[in-house]
Amino acid sequence: MASIGTLWTIPAQGGGKRIRAVAALGGINVDLPEKYTHYEDNKKPEFTNKFPHGKIPAFEGKDGFYLFEGSAIARYFASLSPNANLLGTTPKEAALVDQWVSFGDLEIGVFTSYIGQLVAGHLTPYAKPIHNTLAERQIRSFGTLEKHLSTRTFLVNERITLADIAIASVIQNALKVTFDAPLRARHPNIVRHFETVVNQPKLKDIYGETEYIEKAKQFVAPPKDKKEAAKPAAAAAAAPKAEKKPKAKEQDDDDDDVDLVPQEPKAKNPLDSLPKSEFNLEDWKRAYSNMDTRGPGGSLEWFYQKFDKEGFSVWRVDFKYNQELTQVFMSSNQIGGFFNRLEASRKYLFGSVGVLGTANNSIISGVLILRGHDVKPVVDVAPDWESYEFKRLDLANADDKKFFEAALAWDLEIGDKKWADGKNFK
Amino acid sequence: MTPIGKLWTVSYQPTGMRIRAIAAFCGLSLEIPDNFNFPVDNRSPEFESKFLSGMIPAFQGNDGFCLFETTAIAEYVASLAPDSGLLSASPKELALIHQWVSYADTEIGRYTNQTVKLLYSGPLYNKETHEQLTGYQTRSFDALEKHLSNRTFFVSDRITLADITMASVLSSALEHTLDAALRAKYPNIIEFYERIINHPNMKDINWAREYIEKAREYVPKE
Numbered sequence: 300m301a302s303i304g305t306l307w308t309i310p311a312q313g314g315g316k317r318i319r320a321v322a323a324l325g326g327i328n329v330d331l332p333e334k335y336t337h338y339e340d341n342k343k344p345e346f347t348n349k350f351p352h353g354k355i356p357a358f359e360g361k362d363g364f365y366l367f368e369g370s371a372i373a374r375y376f377a378s379l380s381p382n383a384n385l386l387g388t389t390p391k392e393a394a395l396v397d398q399w400v401s402f403g404d405l406e407i408g409v410f411t412s413y414i415g416q417l418v419a420g421h422l423t424p425y426a427k428p429i430h431n432t433l434a435e436r437q438i439r440s441f442g443t444l445e446k447h448l449s450t451r452t453f454l455v456n457e458r459i460t461l462a463d464i465a466i467a468s469v470i471q472n473a474l475k476v477t478f479d480a481p482l483r484a485r486h487p488n489i490v491r492h493f494e495t496v497v498n499q500p501k502l503k504d505i506y507g508e509t510e511y512i513e514k515a516k517q518f519v520a521p522p523k524d525k526k527e528a529a530k531p532a533a534a535a536a537a538a539p540k541a542e543k544k545p546k547a548k549e550q551d552d553d554d555d556d557v558d559l560v561p562q563e564p565k566a567k568n569p570l571d572s573l574p575k576s577e578f579n580l581e582d583w584k585r586a587y588s589n590m591d592t593r594g595p596g597g598s599l600e601w602f603y604q605k606f607d608k609e610g611f612s613v614w615r616v617d618f619k620y621n622q623e624l625t626q627v628f629m630s631s632n633q634i635g636g637f638f639n640r641l642e643a644s645r646k647y648l649f650g651s652v653g654v655l656g657t658a659n660n661s662i663i664s665g666v667l668i669l670r671g672h673d674v675k676p677v678v679d680v681a682p683d684w685e686s687y688e689f690k691r692l693d694l695a696n697a698d699d700k701k702f703f704e705a706a707l708a709w710d711l712e713i714g715d716k717k718w719a720d721g722k723n724f725k
Numbered sequence: 726m727t728p729i730g731k732l733w734t735v736s737y738q739p740t741g742m743r744i745r746a747i748a749a750f751c752g753l754s755l756e757i758p759d760n761f762n763f764p765v766d767n768r769s770p771e772f773e774s775k776f777l778s779g780m781i782p783a784f785q786g787n788d789g790f791c792l793f794e795t796t797a798i799a800e801y802v803a804s805l806a807p808d809s810g811l812l813s814a815s816p817k818e819l820a821l822i823h824q825w826v827s828y829a830d831t832e833i834g835r836y837t838n839q840t841v842k843l844l845y846s847g848p849l850y851n852k853e854t855h856e857q858l859t860g861y862q863t864r865s866f867d868a869l870e871k872h873l874s875n876r877t878f879f880v881s882d883r884i885t886l887a888d889i890t891m892a893s894v895l896s897s898a899l900e901h902t903l904d905a906a907l908r909a910k911y912p913n914i915i916e917f918y919e920r921i922i923n924h925p926n927m928k929d930i931n932w933a934r935e936y937i938e939k940a941r942e943y944v945p946k947e
Contacts, residue, residue: 351868352828352868366821366824367828368823368824368827369827371823371824371826374819375816375817390804393804394792394800395792397797397801398794398797401795405794428849429849439779443777443779
């Protein structure tokens with residue numbers, strides 16, 4: 300039979316397996332992509348022109364029919380082979396097929412996904428109460444399924460339907476994360492049903508090997524690490540590249556779950572793509588900390604020798620709402636807070652910013668040394684960045700140079716306001 | 726009009742509302758049991774003997790047929806009125822209807838639900854996760870706005886199950902996340918929503934008609 304088109308998916312994707320299983324039982328021939336790299340190819344115009352939301356599974360019919368959403372594709376394929384009765388034989392049976400597919404996804408599948416990501420530290424900071432609540436919800440659903448299967452071979456009628464395929468897919472994922480040995484012992488009918496489905500001759504290769512976890516996955520606190528690594532977004536970025544197949548599966552499972560994790564590796568910061576620079580910001584931070592600022596052998600002298608104005612730029616920063624400032628120590632704390640919120644840009648930024656003046660008559664001003672020539676990508680990690688004004692400095696200009704040096708040396712004066720206290724971001 | 730069956734739900738349940746809207750559009754009557762005490766009665770042996778999952782919405786037809794899960798009930802009710810046009814006899818058209826129903830739930834409704842859960846999770850609230858969810862949902866709104874820029878309905882030229890489903894998830898979003906600032910970017914979405922909810926057959930359904938001014942934010946409990 301001729302192929303009806305291409306199913307864009309990856310082998311590990313549960314939602315894709317489900318569709319392939321329907322195709323296999325329905326005698327439908329569908330092509331899988333020869334070359335497809337998820338997180339990359341689905342961002343390209345060739346893909347997004349057909350499937351605007353850039354998600355998989357996605358179906359491209361030979362006749363130009365485009366379809367996304369895994370559940371829609373599975374049902375469509377099932378409807379193309381009515382003799383296989385994968386949707387039951389009556390409207391009521393079709394409704395029951397829908398019911399179990401939905402139940403499997405919403406009352407079992409999502410919990411596998413959430414728990415998987417939770418214990419891997421991807422979704423939200425791990426919290427045992429959340430884990431317990433999710434686990435309990437899922438166990439309740441296992442109970443429902445077990446009860447239903449205790450008196451029947453298949454979910455809807457006497458034959459395999461899309462419901463059985465979908466539930467088997469959902470259980471296969473749960474078996475890797477939560478549906479451990481003790482739970483399996485309490486839900487033998489779920490296990491029996493699962494093994495019946497995945498061992499169907501036409502489906503064995505599609506479902507592939509199943510990992511039966513001994514003990515449900517638990518949270519393991521990561522080793523002491525940079526803040527960036529702890530961030531869910533960055534951690535999720537690392538995960539697709541991880542060799543461990545189970546991890547990749549959790550994320551690329553079911554259409555919904557591919558996206559509980561950010562689709563693009565967030566680590567692709569444009570600042571990392573700039574041409575290499577000889578100026579090393581960490582060396583500068585060390586020089587600034589260890590040497591006097593002004594004078595021979597000082598850090599300013601070091602700076603002028605080493606600075607690469609192609610790769611970096613210097614900026615003046617001023618707080619926009621100085622009329623709000625009251626006590627000097629509070630304004631100093633404000634600078635500290637702003638610097639805290641710039642933490643994500645630590646490797647791209649150095650700052651020396653101070654409070655000038657006296658209580659209720661002060662301003663916040665200073666300088667930044669940052670990667671590239673645009674301040675926004677470096678500072679907009681801080682939600683309050685727009686409370687400050689940024690002006691590029693030209694160190695060939697005498698006034699700018701004076702300002703720069705004074706801010707670094709903490710002896711900056713603007714008008715009648717003298718530097719009272721300051722903070723460094725380094 | 727004879728009801729086609731009973732629907733166990735609560736008035737504020739958006740998925741129940743969706744089913745009621747579908748029935749109303751089709752000119753079908755649903756009986757809503759009013760002595761139903763949620764979330765207690767749905768865990769009773771009597772309820773769970775009919776509806777194994779113990780969850781609502783749950784539907785029982787006049788002929789005794791029992792069904793749970795919103796998408797299953799929605800489609801089944803729609804199938805009882807084939808002339809309504811909510812579904813389709815064309816496999817491709819039906820597939821597109823299912824596509825948008827699924828999209829509505831997974832790319833919009835899910836994020837509203839997760840956000841609301843997060844906002845009420847007390848000390849377990851996490852700003853980053855909240856922002857991530859908002860980002861995902863906003864991306865979906867962007868896609869919807871674009872899709873609606875040159876069409877009146879989601880599939881073909883009439884109201885289908887996709888449109889009613891989409892309106893129901895938008896209704897929730899308009900009460901929690903789709904605030905004034907965002908709405909300003911999405912005139913097509915709002916116009917679509919108001920077109921659906923004001924359809925003569927569905928205008929008495931309790932859709933969201935007062936939209937949230939500012940997206941709900943976390944309020945730490947002292």
